[in-house]
Amino acid sequence: MKHINLLILLISFLWLGSCAEKNESDREQKTLPVHTATEQNGENRYAEPEIHKVPDTPSPKDTSINLTPAAVKVSKAYLIGKFNYETHPDFIKIEKIHTNKYGEAYLRKEAYEAFKKMYEAASEDGIKLTIVSATRDFDRQKEIWNRKWNGKYSHIQIPEKRAEAILEYSAMPCISRHHWGTDMDLNELTNTHFENGEGKKVYEWLTLHAHKYGFCQPYTPKNNERPHGYNEEKWHWSFLPLAVSFLKQYQETVSLNDVSGFDGAEVKTTLNVIEHYVGGINKDCKEY
Numbered sequence: 568m569k570h571i572n573l574l575i576l577l578i579s580f581l582w583l584g585s586c587a588e589k590n591e592s593d594r595e596q597k598t599l600p601v602h603t604a605t606e607q608n609g610e611n612r613y614a615e616p617e618i619h620k621v622p623d624t625p626s627p628k629d630t631s632i633n634l635t636p637a638a639v640k641v642s643k644a645y646l647i648g649k650f651n652y653e654t655h656p657d658f659i660k661i662e663k664i665h666t667n668k669y670g671e672a673y674l675r676k677e678a679y680e681a682f683k684k685m686y687e688a689a690s691e692d693g694i695k696l697t698i699v700s701a702t703r704d705f706d707r708q709k710e711i712w713n714r715k716w717n718g719k720y721s722h723i724q725i726p727e728k729r730a731e732a733i734l735e736y737s738a739m740p741c742i743s744r745h746h747w748g749t750d751m752d753l754n755e756l757t758n759t760h761f762e763n764g765e766g767k768k769v770y771e772w773l774t775l776h777a778h779k780y781g782f783c784q785p786y787t788p789k790n791n792e793r794p795h796g797y798n799e800e801k802w803h804w805s806f807l808p809l810a811v812s813f814l815k816q817y818q819e820t821v822s823l824n825d826v827s828g829f830d831g832a833e834v835k836t837t838l839n840v841i842e843h844y845v846g847g848i849n850k851d852c853k854e855y
């Protein structure tokens with residue numbers, strides 16, 4: 568009996584002790600975030616060493632950029648590239664360090680801010696990004712198109728076939744995402760560049776990290792999910808927080824009637840260029 572009493576006394580003692588510990592541990596958790604002067608002097612006996620750590624400075628990869636989809640309303644003329652981006656208040660000239668087309672390369676400010684953060688993060692990982700083409704207006708796209716239509720591809724007699732050949736890698740005027748100020752071409756304009764050596768490293772970095780800065784590759788290999796549109800372009804990246812909204816606005820406001828004013832424009836209907844080329848993108852780039 569005496570032993571049983573002693574045992575009960577011992578159990579009660581241990582139980583009380585554990586409660587006290589628990590209370591202390593509760594208190595400890597509540598006081599942890601409070602950095603008082605006494606803690607700094609080492610007088611807080613509950614303090615864990617971790618709380619004295621200076622928090623790591625967030626790297627650009629933990630991106631602090633505001634990537635909320637922006638509700639920016641733009642006009643039909645804007646969407647088909649018929650405006651002057653050099654004087655548009657929402658556009659900015661790209662700095663020399665970021666482009667080999669200094670002086671003529673412009674982007675939407677939001678897209679450029681995000682690009683700069685991505686550029687810095689890439690640099691830290693030994694990856695060099697260079698914008699080789701950014702915003703292109705209707706007139707610039709028309710120059711590219713008409714040159715190919717009347718030059719390199721002029722031997723193709725059937726107009727639809729000629730247009731399809733150009734459309735493997737070049738947009739018709741009015742239907743290019745480069746009109747929007749959200750899209751850019753990086754480093755080199757060939758897929759093979761991104762399949763070996765340094766180019767491969769760049770592409771692997773982009774596929775791993777670009778989404779953190781709002782960027783997506785709209786022209787991925789064609790397959791069942793993406794049966795139509797331009798061929799794969801490993802160099803073309805699009806700033807989704809704006810571009811997703813611009814695509815929706817495009818599909819709501821621009822019709823095939825608006826696609827005109829360049830050589831061979833009449834093929835637009837047979838080729839159904841808005842549905843197949845404007846809409847024919849990587850499904851991951853359709854929502855943000």
Ligand SMILES: [Zn+2]
Nearest residue numbers: 745751752803
């Ligand atoms: Zn491009």
